[in-house]
Amino acid sequence: MNSADLIELYRTVVTIRFAELRIREHVEAEGFGGFWHPGIGQEGVQAGAVAAMRSDDYLYYAHRGLGYAIAKGMDMAVLFGDLLGRSTGSTGGKGGGTVHFADQSRGVLGQGGTLGSNFVMGAGTATASQLLGDGRVTVVFFGDGAAGRGTWHEAALQASVWKLPVVWVCENNGWALSARFTDQSPTPNIADRAPAYGMPGVIVDGQDPIAVHDATSEAIGRARSGEGPTLIEAKTLRIRGHYEGDRQPYREDKVADDEIPNDPVHRLGEQVDDDTRRQIDAEAREKVAAAFDEALAAPRADPSVIFEAVWA
Amino acid sequence: MASERVLGYARAINEALAEEMRRDERVWMMGQDIGKMGGVFGLTKGLQEEFGASRVRDTAINETFIVGGAAGAALGGTIPVVELQFADFVLTAADEVFHKLAKWRYMHGQFEMPVVVRLPSGVVGGAGAEHSQSLETLGMHIAGLKVAVPATPADAKGLLKSAIRDPNPVLFFEHKGLYRAKGPVPEDPELVVPFGVANVARQGRGMTVVATGLMVGRALEAADRLSEDGIDLEVVDPRTLVPLDIDTIVASVEKTHRLLIVHEAPRTAGFGAEIAQQVQERAFFALDAPVWRVAGTDTPLPQDPELEQMCIPSVDDIVEAARALAAV
Missing domain, CATH: 3.40.50.970 (Thiamin diphosphate (ThDP)-binding fold, Pyr/PP domains)
Known part of the structure; x- marks a missing residue:
């Protein structure tokens, strides 16, 4: 990765971090209309993988955080609008939670609220690209918990048989709500399941955005050239509860005070010179604050939105 | 043409x-x-x-x-x-x-x-x-x-x-x-059938029968048999349930004053219940009798082909129900 790209990647990672912190501040101070599933500490996976995508590649994100969409270039004021149930959100105010936002122009195709939906949807979108020959790759994010769904098997099998241009990116943060990954997996890694589908399974340090970027870039290259899917497992850690406010009574090794092991922000920041880093930090903080204020100031949706977009 | x-x-x-x-x-x-x-x-x-x-x-x-x-x-x-x-x-x-x-x-x-x-x-x-x-x-x-x-x-x-x-x-x-x-x-490949437009499969004045799929043919056969007895069925096939052409059904009921709904799906909470409800909301005073249903049994379907047929409306079932409803 050249130094200009590295600096941009740092900017993305730190922007996501400030967004995480701003949202938490809001949730703690004022409560919240939905459940916020914090992705703090996992910014390196989200930013690193998306940085390897082309702007017209397709993205299905997972439920933890907004990092994927920020990295794909969605307007933060719009994203915060979705979170806060504002009419200016990408869903026109039907949001109010972390689950749904989309931007067709940037290939951000959304997420199913029933975890594991993204597997079959993503394989289908990749089928469309294969049929149309449009050269696009679909990247599907999921957690270690969602990997338990049967949809994974159905989609992974067909995607490999058809050599679809799709990349599976698992953020293995060790926890599916109260279930410890190692209690629900017979093998130590999600990537161990890849050989059954005849595809490469790659394990990467999720706290290292550059390593995630490089692994994803290679997988996207394979996908784009017709060699089929890759399963990438990024090892990371859930820092907070399942949702903000979850006291995690089921967890003995809670992370205290945001002590993020191998914090991707610091790890990447060390490779950026101090002046540049300070300037990026200040700009990112300011940009997040302004976007959040803009979303807060926007009106809530008119109730008529209930009846909109049922039909095309 | x-x-x-x-x-x-x-x-x-x-x-x-x-x-x-x-x-x-x-x-x-x-x-x-x-x-x-x-x-x-x-x-x-x-x-x-x-x-x-x-x-x-x-x-x-x-x-x-x-x-x-x-x-x-x-x-x-x-x-x-x-x-x-x-x-x-x-x-x-x-x-x-x-x-x-x-x-x-x-x-x-x-x-x-x-x-x-x-x-x-x-x-x-x-x-x-x-x-x-x-x-x-x-x-x-x-x-x-x-x-x-x-x-x-x-x-x-x-x-x-x-x-x-x-x-x-x-x-x-x-x-x-x-x-x-x-x-x-x-033959014309541009000829499409629009959604939300019911087909009046048979014109009649004595009773409206709403039926879909396999039941349309059975309702038409029942109508032929009943015409010998002077019971004149109008058979309306909605063709699409979403959107539902309730206007054509209501217009038919306003003409015939009786409504029988026939469906293969189980009776309870089938689409017949919804149509009956919409008709009574819109045309209650046009009805001379309650709206009746002839429908599938509220059971799973047995695999045996003879038992299976007993679980869905037959032509005889429709004839019998229409005759009884005409007499109400």
């Missing part, structure tokens, strides 16, 4: 698929055994030969992918027409049908979802409790899905073409018991 020829219901569906794939390169198909084999019921015969294995794809046994993949492929700019081998498998792919297809546009406030799910439906003779159901009412209860229930070859072709051209997801219930039924079908 447009020319017609006599075609089978299955052949009419095959023709609609071929014509729409010729018309629009974005249209493609997937399902189990639909390519090389041409479908377990032969509906897709010859299509892989004409359009290639890329546009007519055989899948593994994976209904969640067939439907969920179709949803994703629609977002990717194509128009998937997928086949579930039996309509009952909408329950195997329920999350993909009722959440992804039906709600993706709504939840995200954008996108179109031009997907057709072809669903071989209904009793066909010994297929059993999980391969014989009439599940069309499910599509009425969960918003975001259109529902077609064609009863004739011409409607099967014309409604399927409408479905493929619709930017919304459509559940297309083909009755397996009608696949060999023959009827006149227009």
Whole structure:
């Protein structure tokens, strides 16, 4: 990765971090209309993988955080609008939670609220690209918990048989709500399941955005050239509860005070010179604050939105 | 006047698929055994030969992918027409049908979802409790899905073409018991049957019978028998349940003053209940008698073909009910 790209990647990672912190501040101070599933500490996976995508590649994100969409270039004021149930959100105010936002122009195709939906949807979108020959790759994010769904098997099998241009990116943060990954997996890694589908399974340090970027870039290259899917497992850690406010009574090794092991922000920041880093930090903080204020100031949706977009 | 020829219901569906794939390169198909084999019921015969294995794809046994993949492929700019081998498998792919297809546009406030799910439906003779159901009412209860229930070859072709051209997801219930039924079908490939327009299959003044799918033919046969007794049935086939052409049904009831609803689906909370309710809301004072239903039993369907027929309305059942209702 050249130094200009590295600096941009740092900017993305730190922007996501400030967004995480701003949202938490809001949730703690004022409560919240939905459940916020914090992705703090996992910014390196989200930013690193998306940085390897082309702007017209397709993205299905997972439920933890907004990092994927920020990295794909969605307007933060719009994203915060979705979170806060504002009419200016990408869903026109039907949001109010972390689950749904989309931007067709940037290939951000959304997420199913029933975890594991993204597997079959993503394989289908990749089928469309294969049929149309449009050269696009679909990247599907999921957690270690969602990997338990049967949809994974159905989609992974067909995607490999058809050599679809799709990349599976698992953020293995060790926890599916109260279930410890190692209690629900017979093998130590999600990537161990890849050989059954005849595809490469790659394990990467999720706290290292550059390593995630490089692994994803290679997988996207394979996908784009017709060699089929890759399963990438990024090892990371859930820092907070399942949702903000979850006291995690089921967890003995809670992370205290945001002590993020191998914090991707610091790890990447060390490779950026101090002046540049300070300037990026200040700009990112300011940009997040302004976007959040803009979303807060926007009106809530008119109730008529209930009846909109049922039909095309 | 447009020319017609006599075609089978299955052949009419095959023709609609071929014509729409010729018309629009974005249209493609997937399902189990639909390519090389041409479908377990032969509906897709010859299509892989004409359009290639890329546009007519055989899948593994994976209904969640067939439907969920179709949803994703629609977002990717194509128009998937997928086949579930039996309509009952909408329950195997329920999350993909009722959440992804039906709600993706709504939840995200954008996108179109031009997907057709072809669903071989209904009793066909010994297929059993999980391969014989009439599940069309499910599509009425969960918003975001259109529902077609064609009863004739011409409607099967014309409604399927409408479905493929619709930017919304459509559940297309083909009755397996009608696949060999023959009827006149227009030649013109641009002739489509619009959704939400009922067909008055028989004009009459004495009683309105609303029926769909296999039951339309049985209602018409019952009408022929009853006409000898001076009971004059008007048979209305809604053709699509979403949208539902309630106006034509109400207009018919205002003329006949009696309504009998016939469906193969189980009686309780079937689409007959909804139609009866809408009619009494709109035309209560036009009714000279209660609205009655002749419907499937509130049981699973036994696999034995003789027992199975006892679970769905027969011509005799319709004749008997209509006679009794006429006397109320």
